[in-house]
Amino acid sequence: MQSRFKIMDKRLYSELVIVLTTEVNDTVASCLAKELVKRNLVACVNLREIKSYFSWEGKIEEVKEVQLLMKTTKDQMQNLFDVINQLHTYDIPELLYWNASASDSYREWVETSVSIFT
Numbered sequence: 001m002q003s004r005f006k007i008m009d010k011r012l013y014s015e016l017v018i019v020l021t022t023e024v025n026d027t028v029a030s031c032l033a034k035e036l037v038k039r040n041l042v043a044c045v046n047l048r049e050i051k052s053y054f055s056w057e058g059k060i061e062e063v064k065e066v067q068l069l070m071k072t073t074k075d076q077m078q079n080l081f082d083v084i085n086q087l088h089t090y091d092i093p094e095l096l097y098w099n100a101s102a103s104d105s106y107r108e109w110v111e112t113s114v115s116i117f118t
Contacts, residue, residue: 014111015074019081020096022052022065024089029066032087041080042070043113071100076114 019042023029026047033045046069053062072080077097084093102110 014107016100016102016107016110017072017074017077017097018100019070019072019077021068021070021084021088021094022050022090023068024065026066028089029068032084033068033070035087036070036080036083037113039083040114041076041083042072043110044071045069071110072114073111074099 023032026049029047033042033047036042036045048067048069050065050067051062052065053060055061070080081095084095
């Protein structure tokens with residue numbers, strides 16, 4: 001049986017990137033997610049509630065946040081960062097990213113979704 005998920009030579013397509021940020025609550029995170037999809041900067045955003053601990057201005061903070069896990073291409077990453085920095089509610093938005101591999105069909109969908117020509 002042949003798998004429907006084949007892997008092609010990486011040089012033939014865009015590199016996929018997973019980007020992570022957090023927002024203050026579900027309402028704000030949902031608005032941000034919808035705006036990023038609307039602008040074709042991401043193909044998909046997953047939201048989940050989390051509890052975060054961090055040091056801020058000399059104090060240990062404990063807050064509930066919403067994490068956004070975004071799928072895009074390396075070509076769109078700088079545009080994505082620029083828009084997040086404009087729209088984000090935090091002074092210093094968390095912007096973490098890493099390269100990702102995917103099946104051909106999913107990769108093609110992401111590339112089509114974030115195309116600057118759509």
